[in-house]
Structure formats: structure tokens, C-alpha cells
Amino acid sequence: MKLHIKNMVCNRCIKAVENAVFNTLGTQVSHIQLGEVELASPISDEEKQRLANQLQLLGFELLDNEKSERVTQIKSLIINEIHHGVGLKQENENFSVFISSKMGYDYSYLNELFSSLEGKTIGQYITLQKIERAKELIIYDQLGLAIIADQLEYNSAQYLSAQFKKTTGMTPSEFKKLGLRKSIDYH
Numbered sequence: 001m002k003l004h005i006k007n008m009v010c011n012r013c014i015k016a017v018e019n020a021v022f023n024t025l026g027t028q029v030s031h032i033q034l035g036e037v038e039l040a041s042p043i044s045d046e047e048k049q050r051l052a053n054q055l056q057l058l059g060f061e062l063l064d065n066e067k068s069e070r071v072t073q074i075k076s077l078i079i080n081e082i083h084h085g086v087g088l089k090q091e092n093e094n095f096s097v098f099i100s101s102k103m104g105y106d107y108s109y110l111n112e113l114f115s116s117l118e119g120k121t122i123g124q125y126i127t128l129q130k131i132e133r134a135k136e137l138i139i140y141d142q143l144g145l146a147i148i149a150d151q152l153e154y155n156s157a158q159y160l161s162a163q164f165k166k167t168t169g170m171t172p173s174e175f176k177k178l179g180l181r182k183s184i185d186y187h
Contacts, residue, residue, distance in 0.1 A: 001038070001039040001041065001042045001043065002036065002037070002038050002039075003036070003037045003038075003039065003051075003062060003063075004036055004037075004062075004069040004072050004073070005017060005035060005036070005037060005055060005060050005061065005062055005063065005072070006060060006061040006062075006063050006068065006072050007059055007060045008034050008035050008060060008076075009034065009075075009079055010034075010083075011084075013034070013060070014032055014033070014034065016058055016060075017032065017037065017055065017058070017060060018032050020054070020058060021051060021054045021055055021058065024054065025050060025051060025054060027039060027043060027051065028040035028041065033076070034076040034079060034080060035072040035075065035076040036072075036073070036076070048062070067113055067117065068117065070103065070105075070110070070113060071113065071114055071117050071118060073103060074099055074103065074114055074122060075125070077098070077099055077102055078095070078099075078122075078125060078126055078129055079129060081095075081098075082126070082129045082130055082132075082133050082152070083129065083132075083133055083136075088102070092153065095122070095126050096111075096122075099122065107122075110122065111123075127163060127167065128167065130152045130154075130163075131163060131164055131167045131168065133152060134148055134152060134160060134164060134172070135168075135175065137151070138172055138175060138176050139176070139179075141176070144157075145161065145172055148160065160172070
């Protein structure tokens with residue numbers, strides 16, 4: 001039985017869901033990844049409700065709606081590629097082609113679905129995630145802006161800088177001088 005869970009955005013989320021929820025409820029998990037849990041066996045509606053309640057206490061949401069599940073899957077694909085370097089996307093492959101091939105749906109349909117539920121396009125969400133990743137890399141102070149731009153598949157450091165300023169209201173160097181990291185919402 002496969003369940004989709006909203007707001008799982010990092011490895012800590014996976015551990016929180018696995019440890020605090022499934023171990024507490026005694027539910028066996030076959031496989032767990034961002035936004036998705038595969039159970040070893042089906043659970044009753046009552047167990048599913050208890051699970052939904054436990055997840056909600058931790059800031060997660062059990063999804064029953066097929067459209068919401070698709071949006072969560074799209075977000076997981078994007079986050080995995082940008083933040084965790086999963087490597088499923090081919091180098092220089094457009095995200096639209098990548099997402100469409102992984103989801104098995106036309107990109108325009110997925111983009112329209114995403115926009116209707118999230119209030120932003122997939123492209124806008126990708127940009128937000130890339131800027132969030134750029135923030136992390138700038139704060140780590142181990143890479144120059146040109147290398148960060150290359151890693152995030154921007155054509156140039158100038159284009160990354162322009163996107164960064166448009167999104168955050170400050171240049172990468174101004175952000176670096178602040179020495180703090182104000183996170184955008186992953187979801």
C-alpha cells in the first residue's frame with residue numbers, strides 16, 4: 001500500500017515520519033522517500049485516520065486526493081534534484097522534460113495542475129528552490145558564484161545574481177554579508 005505525505009522535504013522529515021509515526025503505530029514500512037511511503041501491508045481506515053492524526057502533529061499531511069499527490073510528487077522530484085543531487089535528471093535536461101517523463105503526463109497538464117493547487121507555476125517553484133539552494137551554498141562560503149551558477153544550471157553568475165535579487169530583494173553578496181539564512185517555504 002502506497003501513501004503520499006505532504007511537507008516531507010528532507011532526510012530529517014523521512015526519519016521523523018518513519019520513527020515518530022510508523023514505529024509509534026507499529027506499522028511496517030517497506031520503503032520511504034520524500035513524499036511517499038510504501039507500507040508492507042494494507043491498513044484499515046481506522047489506522048489510516050490515526051496515522052493522519054500523528055502526521056498532522058508533526059506538520060505533515062496524509063494526502064488522499066490524487067491531484068494533490070501528483071503535485072507532491074512533482075515537488076519531490078524538484079527538491080531531490082536541486083537540494084540532494086539525486087541525479088535522475090540528465091545533465092542539461094530541461095526540468096519540463098524530466099518531470100513529464102517521470103510523471104507520465106504532458107508537462108502543460110502538470111503545470112496547470114500545479115498552478116491551480118500551489119498558486120505558482122512549476123518554473124517559479126524551481127526558481128525558488130534553486131535560490132534556496134544558492135543561499136545554502138553562499139552561506140557555506142566554499143564555492144564562488146560562477147560555480148554555484150553552473151551547479152544550478154544557470155547560464156551565468158550574472159543571471160543567477162539577477163534571479164537571486166529578484167527573489168530575495170538583495171544581491172548574493174549582500175546576502176552573504178548578512179551571515180544568516182532566512183529560508184523560503186519548501187512547500
